[in-house]
Amino acid sequence: MKPVKVGLLGLGTVGCGTVNVLLRNGEEIARRAGRQIQVSQASVRELDKRRNCPTDGIALTQDSTAIVSSPEIDVVVELIGGHDPARQLVLQAIAAGKHIVTANKALIAVHGNEIFRAAREKGVMVAFEAAVGGGIPIIKAIREGLSGNRIEWVAGIINGTGNFILTEMRDRGRSFDEVLADAQRLGYAEADPSFDVAGIDAAHKLTILASIAFGIPLQFEKTYTEGIADVTRADVKYAEELGYRIKHLGIARHAENGVELRVHPTLIPERRLIANVNGIMNAILIKGDALGPTMYYGAGAGADPTASAIVADLVDVVRTLTADPNNRVPHLAFHADALSDLKILSMEDVQTSYYLRMRVHDRPGVLAEIAQLLASQQISIEAVIQKEPAEGENVVPLIMLTHRVLEKNMNAALTQIETLESIQGKVVRLRMEHLDSDWK
Secondary structure (H helix, E strand, C coil), X not given: CCCEEEEEECXXXXXXXXXXXXXXXXXXXXXXXXXXXXXXXXXXXXXXXXXXXXXXXXXXXXXXXXXXXXXXXXXXXXXXXXXXXXXXXXXXXXXXXXXXXXXXXXXXXHHHHHHHHHHHHHCCCEECHHHCCCCCCHHHHHHXXXXXXXXXXXXXXXXXXXXXXXXXXXXXXXXXXXXXXXXXXXXXXXXXXXXXXXXXXXXXXXXXXXXXXXXXXXXXXXXXXXXXXXXXXXXXXXXXXXXEEEEEEEEEEEECCEEEEEEEEEEEECCCXXXXXXXXXXXEEEEECCCEEEEEEEECXXXXXHHHHHHHHHHHHHHCCCCCHHHCCCCCCCCHHHCCCCCECCHHHCEEEEEEEEEEECCCCHHHHHHHHHHCCCCCEEEEEECCCCCCCCEEEEEEEECCEEHHXXXXXXXXXXCCCCEEEEEEEEEEXXXXXXXX
């Protein structure tokens, strides 16, 4: 049978990884797919650049539109990243009847609804396993492996750069700025690291996970996003003293009154498996009503891990080339006409526990004042640590953990607390989740 011809838009780290995996495991992949898969064309910025993969038999071009319109190409693999020109090229390829494989989480999270609609009209597939979790097969796990479950929540470490920074801060007692500089030197963070440390990258991925978990349209603009730049060594240390670790989590939860979509630093009990996922690794917890909690762990980036997911998508596409488009696995797990209009909750309507750190004057009655203001907003205290003042000082750190409460109640309480004469500066607030099997 004639091989399936693939055109790559981009032949950088991931593109070369894809070529190498297809060459190294070609026989095994063909046995799984039923046909050989060959990269026959690739678009590049520089034709003469030295690459980490062989390019024999691959026609290189600087014209991406030539690939998406080529009658020879069956599947276009988009590895450019970002919104444009990736969006235009993908839509052009779909219009030309090409199937799409992409690792572009920003493209899917922001423009996925439009892209999937165009793909349905043309009867082509858009596969995006590599867009979330690198090589972890999390899309397939939720969309197919857990299709008998009602997904209750998803919580994940889905950005390796942020996880590396928080791990180094905890293990080595270093500051955020020091570790970020190291991450850039090691190639874990870009020169402009804002997408990683501000949580935007994780929010793109969470948007996709929530959509396939709950059967809702992609709604990136409604995802609450908070980064890790304000997490200090002191917060990491106090969290450890209290039996918690700070992780930058993406959380999607099917609550009674809607769906929570939020990315923020989160205290997790140190005994939880996900609290012990360190360095650049990713991990995603999923709670289904039938199966219960499961965790998916692995490399969230890199040439071969990401290529693993891209090649798996290529195999899926090849297997279904002759299938009736109406009988394929839906892009977002649920059929398009069955997507739900569940409300996305504002952060003020989310209920969670809190870690609070404040600097207070060391005098009688201060703790009672704060406790009274918290109680006025129905906030109960779970634990308190008050440190001894440094020599010659009368201001001390006070750390509190609270029970679960609506965020709007906590906002109101903190506004009042910060007006107290006994409080110096702003109150540091981090959210806290236990992620146990009873969390619904």
